[in-house]
Structures are given as structure tokens and as C-alpha cells.
Amino acid sequence: MAVYKHCPMCAAELVSFNDNGIKRSHCPRCGFIHYNNPAPAAGCVVFQDGKLLWVQRAHEPKLGYWTIPAGFCEWEENPAETAVRELKEETNLDVKITGVFRIYNGNDDPRTNAILILYFADVVGGELKASDDASRAEFLGLHESPENIAFESHKQALHDLRTHYPEKFKVDAN
Ligand SMILES: [Zn+2]
Structure with a gap:
């Protein structure tokens, strides 16, 4: 699975979170969510x-x-x-x-x-x-x-x- 370390929108460090059982990452600065879709x-x-x-x-x-x-x-x-x-x-x-x-x-x-x-x-x-x-x-x-x-x-x-x-x-x- 592709793992982004930084936000592609604002370059802040991404933080992982549990989204109803699915592990995603989001940007605490601008709100970007990395959905990692196929x-x-x-x-x-x-x-x-x-x-x-x-x-x-x-x-x-x-x-x-x-x-x-x-x-x-x-x-x-x-x-x-x-x-x-x-x-x-x-x-x-x-x-x-x-x-x-x-x-x-x-x-x-x-x-x-x-x-x-x-x-x-x-x-x-x-x-x-x-x-x-x-x-x-x-x-x-x-x-x-x-x-x-x-x-x-x-x-x-x-x-x-x-x-x-x-x-x-x-x-x-x-
Ligand atoms: Zn961002």
C-alpha cells in the first residue's frame, strides 16, 4: 500500500487515523485525507x-x-x-x-x-x-x-x- 509521509497539498506531516476500521492518513493542517483508492x-x-x-x-x-x-x-x-x-x-x-x-x-x-x-x-x-x-x-x-x-x-x-x-x-x- 502506498504510504505518503507528507501532505501532497501543503507538505505538512500526515497523521494516520482509524476511519471506521480502515486505516487512512490525514493532514492536520489543511484537512486533506489520503483515501488510497485502487x-x-x-x-x-x-x-x-x-x-x-x-x-x-x-x-x-x-x-x-x-x-x-x-x-x-x-x-x-x-x-x-x-x-x-x-x-x-x-x-x-x-x-x-x-x-x-x-x-x-x-x-x-x-x-x-x-x-x-x-x-x-x-x-x-x-x-x-x-x-x-x-x-x-x-x-x-x-x-x-x-x-x-x-x-x-x-x-x-x-x-x-x-x-x-x-x-x-x-x-x-x-
Ligand atoms: Zn495539508
């Missing part, structure tokens, strides 16, 4: 020919580990916009969101706890090319799924996809 993040579950789109992380934390393409929401950004933007940045693919898949909370990213919103999306343009935060971007079949998945929420998403949407991993015979 950060919202969003990403796209994209299937093509029975394979799921994965990216390999180009930066720490979890350098070299794989994730479903996702990233943190910018201020005032709709999570759906975040998901489409991050996918373009990391894979160069243009996608259209078709629905919400699931929402997870992630508590194993050293930067911050997160709420991860994953959408289903279809490719509508662009050519697959890893860039920005991704060193590789690949569509992988179920049995090629990466073993080194960066975060528990993404591992859970794969588990939920294979459990509840097994047909998406199969190539349509027609």
Missing part, C-alpha cells in the same frame, strides 16, 4: 481464429511477463476509451468493443492496487505490431497460453475465459 484500468479481450491476443511486458514491473492488453485510465477518460487506446498503443490494432467481459480487482501490482475492466473487442483494422509497453504481441491458442502471466487478475481472466467461453478458443470449421 486505480481503474481497462483492457480488451480480443480473439481471432480461436486465439487470444496477448502482449509481453517491455517494462518493469513484471518485465517479460505476459498480459491481456490493458492499461491505467487517464483522468476524465472513459474506460472503454482506455481499453481501445491501450490496445492501439501496444499492438497497433484498431478494435471495436462488443461488450463487457468481467471486472477484477488486482492487488499484486507493486505500483498500485487496481480495478481492471476487461471488454470483449473485435479487430477492425491495423496490422499487428508490438510497441510502446509491449515487446511482443501475439494471438495464442489455448494450449499456447503463456505460463508466465504477470498478474493474478489476468490469470483469473484466462481461467474464466476457458471455463465460460471455451467456444471462443475453437476455430470455426465453416
Whole structure:
């Protein structure tokens, strides 16, 4: 959990207090309260020919580990916009969101706890090319799924996809 020592508003020393059972800190000078909420993040579950789109992380934390393409929401950004933007940045693919898949909370990213919103999306343009935060971007079949998945929420998403949407991993015979 991120711990601020000083008030980000006035630089006075923060004091911790018990807020109905939740430990928070506040500023005795200006009244600022550090709520320490999780950060919202969003990403796209994209299937093509029975394979799921994965990216390999180009930066720490979890350098070299794989994730479903996702990233943190910018201020005032709709999570759906975040998901489409991050996918373009990391894979160069243009996608259209078709629905919400699931929402997870992630508590194993050293930067911050997160709420991860994953959408289903279809490719509508662009050519697959890893860039920005991704060193590789690949569509992988179920049995090629990466073993080194960066975060528990993404591992859970794969588990939920294979459990509840097994047909998406199969190539349509027609
Ligand atoms: Zn203050």
C-alpha cells in the first residue's frame, strides 16, 4: 500500500487515523485525507481464429511477463476509451468493443492496487505490431497460453475465459 509521509497539498506531516476500521492518513493542517483508492484500468479481450491476443511486458514491473492488453485510465477518460487506446498503443490494432467481459480487482501490482475492466473487442483494422509497453504481441491458442502471466487478475481472466467461453478458443470449421 502506498504510504505518503507528507501532505501532497501543503507538505505538512500526515497523521494516520482509524476511519471506521480502515486505516487512512490525514493532514492536520489543511484537512486533506489520503483515501488510497485502487486505480481503474481497462483492457480488451480480443480473439481471432480461436486465439487470444496477448502482449509481453517491455517494462518493469513484471518485465517479460505476459498480459491481456490493458492499461491505467487517464483522468476524465472513459474506460472503454482506455481499453481501445491501450490496445492501439501496444499492438497497433484498431478494435471495436462488443461488450463487457468481467471486472477484477488486482492487488499484486507493486505500483498500485487496481480495478481492471476487461471488454470483449473485435479487430477492425491495423496490422499487428508490438510497441510502446509491449515487446511482443501475439494471438495464442489455448494450449499456447503463456505460463508466465504477470498478474493474478489476468490469470483469473484466462481461467474464466476457458471455463465460460471455451467456444471462443475453437476455430470455426465453416
Ligand atoms: Zn495539508
